[in-house]
Amino acid sequence: MKGLQELYSAKPQLRVCAVNFLNTLPLVWGMVQGPQRGLFELSFTTPAECADRLAMGQAEIGIVPSVELERLKLDILPGAGIACRGPIRSILLISKVAPENIRVLAADAGSRTSVVLAQLILANRYAVRPRLLSRPPELTAMLEEADAAVIIGDPALRLEPASLAYFTLDLGQEWLELTGLPMVFAVWAARRQYVTAELIAAFQDSCRFGRQHLEDIVRAEASRRGIPEMLARHYLHNLLINELGEQEYRGLKVFLERARQLGGRG
Amino acid sequence: MKGLQELYSAKPQLRVCAVNFLNTLPLVWGMVQGPQRGLFELSFTTPAECADRLAMGQAEIGIVPSVELERLKLDILPGAGIACRGPIRSILLISKVAPENIRVLAADAGSRTSVVLAQLILANRYAVRPRLLSRPPELTAMLEEADAAVIIGDPALRLEPASLAYFTLDLGQEWLELTGLPMVFAVWAARRQYVTAELIAAFQDSCRFGRQHLEDIVRAEASRRGIPEMLARHYLHNLLINELGEQEYRGLKVFLERARQLGGRG
Numbered sequence: 358m359k360g361l362q363e364l365y366s367a368k369p370q371l372r373v374c375a376v377n378f379l380n381t382l383p384l385v386w387g388m389v390q391g392p393q394r395g396l397f398e399l400s401f402t403t404p405a406e407c408a409d410r411l412a413m414g415q416a417e418i419g420i421v422p423s424v425e426l427e428r429l430k431l432d433i434l435p436g437a438g439i440a441c442r443g444p445i446r447s448i449l450l451i452s453k454v455a456p457e458n459i460r461v462l463a464a465d466a467g468s469r470t471s472v473v474l475a476q477l478i479l480a481n482r483y484a485v486r487p488r489l490l491s492r493p494p495e496l497t498a499m500l501e502e503a504d505a506a507v508i509i510g511d512p513a514l515r516l517e518p519a520s521l522a523y524f525t526l527d528l529g530q531e532w533l534e535l536t537g538l539p540m541v542f543a544v545w546a547a548r549r550q551y552v553t554a555e556l557i558a559a560f561q562d563s564c565r566f567g568r569q570h571l572e573d574i575v576r577a578e579a580s581r582r583g584i585p586e587m588l589a590r591h592y593l594h595n596l597l598i599n600e601l602g603e604q605e606y607r608g609l610k611v612f613l614e615r616a617r618q619l620g621g622r623g
Numbered sequence: 624m625k626g627l628q629e630l631y632s633a634k635p636q637l638r639v640c641a642v643n644f645l646n647t648l649p650l651v652w653g654m655v656q657g658p659q660r661g662l663f664e665l666s667f668t669t670p671a672e673c674a675d676r677l678a679m680g681q682a683e684i685g686i687v688p689s690v691e692l693e694r695l696k697l698d699i700l701p702g703a704g705i706a707c708r709g710p711i712r713s714i715l716l717i718s719k720v721a722p723e724n725i726r727v728l729a730a731d732a733g734s735r736t737s738v739v740l741a742q743l744i745l746a747n748r749y750a751v752r753p754r755l756l757s758r759p760p761e762l763t764a765m766l767e768e769a770d771a772a773v774i775i776g777d778p779a780l781r782l783e784p785a786s787l788a789y790f791t792l793d794l795g796q797e798w799l800e801l802t803g804l805p806m807v808f809a810v811w812a813a814r815r816q817y818v819t820a821e822l823i824a825a826f827q828d829s830c831r832f833g834r835q836h837l838e839d840i841v842r843a844e845a846s847r848r849g850i851p852e853m854l855a856r857h858y859l860h861n862l863l864i865n866e867l868g869e870q871e872y873r874g875l876k877v878f879l880e881r882a883r884q885l886g887g888r889g
Contacts, residue, residue: 392869393869433819433820434820435701435702435820435821435823435824435827436701436702436823436824436827544820553699553872554699554700554701554810554867554872555869555872555873555876557701557702558701558702558867558868558869558871558872559869561701561702561868562868562869565868601820601824602824602827602828602831603658603659603821603824603825603828605824606819606820606821606824607821610821
C-alpha cells in the first residue's frame with residue numbers, strides 16, 4: 358500500500374465527503390482502518406450537506422444522494438454505494454393514518470432522496486400527494502404537525518417500528534414491490550477530472566475491505582450510535598447493499614426517471 | 624436481467640471486441656453464458672487487432688493491451704482485466720542462451736505489451752537490449768532465427784517449459800521481482816462517451832460471473848484449446864487475476880512509466 362500512498366501524496370490530498378450513518382461505514386472502512394488509510398482527507402456530514410460541499414468545490418469526491426446526481430452533473434464512481442433489494446429498515450415512512458389518507462408529510466430536509474422516494478410510493482401505490490413539511494428528524498414532534506413522517510439512517514435504526522402505535526412502510530420494500538428493482542439511495546461521485554480507474558479501484562477496495570470487516574464495524578459503532586448490536590449486524594449483513602452491480606444502476610435509472618416525472622407533474 | 628436488456632436494446636448494440644485467449648474468458652463469460660448475454664455484439668481477435676478495431680471505430684469497447692492505452696487515448700473501464708501477481712505461465716520468454724546473452728529476440732507482432740515487458744526485464748534485470756524480430760508464435764521457427772522468443776496466451780499454455788531444453792523466464796514473476804507489483808497485461812477500455820457506471824457495472828458483473836464459473840470454463844474450453852485441464856484449472860484459479868484493484872492500477876502506472884522511458888532511450 359505504501360506505493361499508492363507515495364503516488365497520492367505527490368498531489369494535494371483529495372477531499373472526500375462521506376455521510377455520518379452506519380450504512381456508509383462499510384464504504385469508508387478501508388480509508389478509516391484499512392489499506393486506504395491516509396490516502397484522502399475524509400470528513401463526515403449529512404447527505405444533503407455532502408452534495409452541497411461537492412457543488413461548492415469544498416470536496417472533490419463525495420457520497421451523493423441519488424436525486425442530486427443530475428442537478429450537480431457529477432460522474433458516478435461505479436461499484437460502491439448505498440442500496441437495497443427489498444426491506445432496508447433505515448428508510449421508513451411512519452404514519453398515524455392509513456397511507457391512502459396521508460395529507461401532510463413531515464421529512465428531514467437533509468434527506469431529499471428519501472422524500473422523493475416517499476412521494477413516489479405514496480403517489481403510485483396509494484394515490485395520494487401529501488403536502489410536505491421540512492422538520493428535524495424527531496418522530497413525536499413531526500407527527501404532532503403531520504399525518505406521517507419520513508425517518509432515515511441511524512435515527513430510523515434507533516426506532517422499533519413494531520412497538521410503535523403507527524403504520525410503518527419500509528420504502529426499500531415498497532420500491533421493490535413497485536418496480537421489481539433495487540433502490541439506490543446514494544453513490545460516490547466526483548467531477549469528471551478526478552475520476553480515474555485507479556481512484557475508482559481505491560474506493561471499491563475500501564468497500565470490499567469494509568464488507569469483509571462488518572463485525573468490526575458492528576463492535577466499534579453500533580452501541581455508540583444507540584443501535585442494538587443484533588439489529589446493526591442484521592442490517593449490515595442482510596439488508597444493506599454496498600457493492601453495486603448492473604441491477605442497482607438499472608434501479609437508479611428508473612428512480613431518476615420517475616423522480617423527473619414527479620417533478621414535472623408537481 | 625430483462626430490464627437491462629430492454630434498456631440497451633433501445634439503442635444500437637455496442638460492439639465489444641475481446642481477445643481469443645483462455646485468460647479473457649472469465650471476463651466475457653457473463654456475456655457468453657450468463658446474465659449479460661445479448662447485451663453487446665461480441666467478437667474475438669488478437670490483442671493488437673482488438674486495439675486497432677477500437678482505434679478505427681469498428682468497436683466501441685475492447686480489451687486493450689496496456690501499452691496501447693496512451694496511444695489510443697481511451698478510458699479504462701475499471702475493475703476487470705488481465706493481470707498477475709507473480710508467475711502467470713502464459714507470458715514466457717524462452718531462450719537458447721542465458722538471458723544476459725540474448726542478442727536477437729523474436730516475438731509475435733500481435734502482443735506488443737509482452738514485447739515491451741520482455742525488453743524491460745532484459746534491460747533492467749539482465750542488462751541486455753536485443754534486436755527484435757517480428758514472427759508468428761511458433762517456437763521452433765522463432766528459435767532458428769533468434770536467441771530467444773516471447774510466447775504468450777494459449778500458445779504458451781500449450782508448451783511444457785520444464786520439458787524444453789531451453790531457459791524459460793516467466794515474465795509475470797520477473798516483473799514482480801523487479802517492481803514488487805502486479806503486472807497488468809490488458810484492460811477493458813472505451814472512448815469516454817460510452818463509459819457510464821451502468822456499463823462498467825455490466826462488465827464487472829460479467830467478470831464476477833466468470834470467476835464464479837471457472838470450472839465451466841475449464842470444462843468447455845481447455846481441451847478444445849489444446850490446454851491440459853489441470854493446467855487450465857491451476858492457471859485460472861491461482862495465477863490469473865481478472866478483478867483489478869488499486870495495486871493492479873499502481874502496477875499498470877509503473878509499467879507505462881517504464882515503457883515510456885524505454886521508448887525514450889530506444
